[in-house]
Amino acid sequence: MPFDGKAFIIGGMALHHHHERGGEDLLKAAKATLQKAGEQWTDMRAVIFDVLAEHSKPASAYDIADLVSRRRGKRVAPNSVYRILDLFVTTNLARRVESANAYVANSHPGCLHDCIFLICDECGIATHLDNDDLSASVREAAQVAGFVNLRPMIEVRGKCSNCD
Amino acid sequence: MPFDGKAFIIGGMALHHHHERGGEDLLKAAKATLQKAGEQWTDMRAVIFDVLAEHSKPASAYDIADLVSRRRGKRVAPNSVYRILDLFVTTNLARRVESANAYVANSHPGCLHDCIFLICDECGIATHLDNDDLSASVREAAQVAGFVNLRPMIEVRGKCSNCD
DNA sequence: CGAATAATGATATATTGTAACCTTCGCCGA
DNA sequence: TCGGCGAAGGTTACAATATATCATTATTCG
Ligand SMILES: [Zn+2]
Ligand SMILES: [Zn+2]
Ligand SMILES: [Zn+2]
Ligand SMILES: [Zn+2]
Numbered sequence: 001m002p003f004d005g006k007a008f009i010i011g012g013m014a015l016h017h018h019h020e021r022g023g024e025d026l027l028k029a030a031k032a033t034l035q036k037a038g039e040q041w042t043d044m045r046a047v048i049f050d051v052l053a054e055h056s057k058p059a060s061a062y063d064i065a066d067l068v069s070r071r072r073g074k075r076v077a078p079n080s081v082y083r084i085l086d087l088f089v090t091t092n093l094a095r096r097v098e099s100a101n102a103y104v105a106n107s108h109p110g111c112l113h114d115c116i117f118l119i120c121d122e123c124g125i126a127t128h129l130d131n132d133d134l135s136a137s138v139r140e141a142a143q144v145a146g147f148v149n150l151r152p153m154i155e156v157r158g159k160c161s162n163c164d
Numbered sequence: 165m166p167f168d169g170k171a172f173i174i175g176g177m178a179l180h181h182h183h184e185r186g187g188e189d190l191l192k193a194a195k196a197t198l199q200k201a202g203e204q205w206t207d208m209r210a211v212i213f214d215v216l217a218e219h220s221k222p223a224s225a226y227d228i229a230d231l232v233s234r235r236r237g238k239r240v241a242p243n244s245v246y247r248i249l250d251l252f253v254t255t256n257l258a259r260r261v262e263s264a265n266a267y268v269a270n271s272h273p274g275c276l277h278d279c280i281f282l283i284c285d286e287c288g289i290a291t292h293l294d295n296d297d298l299s300a301s302v303r304e305a306a307q308v309a310g311f312v313n314l315r316p317m318i319e320v321r322g323k324c325s326n327c328d
Numbered sequence: 329c330g331a332a333t334a335a336t337g338a339t340a341t342a343t344t345g346t347a348a349c350c351t352t353c354g355c356c357g358a
Numbered sequence: 359t360c361g362g363c364g365a366a367g368g369t370t371a372c373a374a375t376a377t378a379t380c381a382t383t384a385t386t387c388g
Contacts, residue, residue: 040385042335062374080336082376098262099317101344101375118306121313131305137298138318142282145291146325153263153319154302161310208367226344244367246345265344265375 020107026053030093033109037091047071048084049105052094057124058102061085097126099155104128114139116154122163184271190217194257197273201255211235212248213269216258221288222266225249261290263319268292278303280318286327 021029030049031041051067052059059067064085065078085103088094093109096102097117104117104126114135118127138152185193194213195205215231216223223231228249229242249267252258257273260266261281268281268290278299282291302316 040334042384044336060375075337077337077339078375079338079377083336098319116302116305118309118311120311127309127311129305129309131301134298134301134305137295137301138280138320141280141293141295141298142320142322145282145293146328147282147284147291147320147322148328149285149323151321153317153321155262155317156302156306156311157315157317158306158311159313164310164312204365206366224344239368241368241370242344243346243369247367 019111021109026105026107026109030105030109034087034091034093036110039087039091044068044076044080045084045087048081049088049093052088052103053105055105058097058100058104058119058126060100060102064103097155098153099157100124100126114152114154116156118156118158118160120160120163121157122159125160125162127160185273190269190271190273194269194273198251198255198257200274203251203255208232208240208244209248209251212245213252213257216252216267217269219269222261222264222268222283222290224266228267261319262317263321264288264290278316278318280320282320282322282324284324284327285321286323289324289326291324 027046027050030053031046034041034045047068048064051064051071055063055067061078061081065076065081068076068081085094085096088106089096089103091109092106092112094103094105095115095117097104097119100119106115107128113130113132116129116131116134118129119125120127135152135154138154139150142150142152191210191214194217195210198205198209211232212228215228215235219227219231225242225245229240229245232240232245249258249260252270253260253267255273256270256276258267258269259279259281261268261283264283270279271292277294277296280293280295280298282293283289284291299316299318302318303314306314306316
């Protein structure tokens with residue numbers, strides 16, 4: 001098996017390799033990941049994932065509800081969107097950006113690690129970083145403090161180079 | 165001048181020393197810091213800071229509005245609380261915990277650095293960590309990516325040792 | 329097929345966050 | 359002293375985000 005990306009070790013988990021995906025490729029990967037988790041890849045879920053993946057910046061559940069409603073020609077209530085977004089987050093198909101109350105599609109579903117997001121105050125775009133040393137240090141600090149079931153969130157608000 | 169704490173250098177800023185404060189001491193430090201920033205230490209602000217500092221876990225603006233209303237025997241609108249919390253955050257008297265939509269008093273006002281919060285999903289208590297190496301690395305990663313005016317947020321959700 | 333389970337729809341409500349405009353009060357110069 | 363000015367807070371209205379509950383439809387599986 002060819003090694004086509006960076007390597008990750010998280011909290012004693014197995015080794016992963018990393019493959020950033022997009023477009024049709026990403027859709028397929030998301031579907032496979034969700035199904036491997038024993039969940040159904042329904043029309044609604046496919047549309048929501050697609051809308052999220054196409055969106056250039058973190059999207060709120062309400063943004064997504066609007067976009068999906070338009071695409072389906074029929075109103076989809078935010079609570080349905082929330083349900084599916086929650087599922088996506090727990091199955092690693094999407095991430096919640098806490099400082100923006102919004103969600104982004106995970107460009108590497110199936111690859112479990114802590115992501116770092118840089119969010120521009122100006123244009124709202126979120127840049128996705130991966131830095132295993134960094135996230136491992138954060139996890140370790142929390143573990144030393146006696147925490148378990150860790151879910152680190154590392155986000156940096158600021159102004160991106162385009163908007164500067 | 166005695167050196168009574170850890171040392172910090174952040175983003176080329178001057179050296180600080182660190183002194184965790186509480187009770188009357190913390191109140192005084194907050195007042196001094198706010199006034200040094202050219203802002204008034206009013207009754208309302210004093211009460212809100214006190215309520216926040218006494219609160220054992222991150223408090224929402226609405227929590228604070230209730231507590232302050234009770235203490236003053238007169239309704240204080242969340243609106244007013246938000247205004248003052250925003251001021252506190254910009255002047256470093258308080259921090260916003262993004263993953264909890266809530267605020268904590270800064271135990272070291274006047275001492276500028278990035279804090280790490282560990283928030284327990286169970287009891288809601290936020291443990292405050294400082295780790296300069298870690299936060300410096302986060303800042304550097306964002307800077308390398310071309311971001312400026314950085315405001316890192318490092319939070320870890322999980323379960324604390326008490327609740328485990 | 330038919331029961332059990334999963335997914336979504338519909339509606340209501342809770343929680344969090346802003347905007348706009350008004351009143352009060354302290355401060356300062358005419 | 360008077361009147362203007364600006365900061366702080368009050369009041370009201372509303373927007374944005376999130377959850378709860380129950381009904382309905384779709385899937386799974388024996
Ligand atoms: Zn990542
Ligand atoms: Zn930007
Ligand atoms: Zn700190
Ligand atoms: Zn706990």
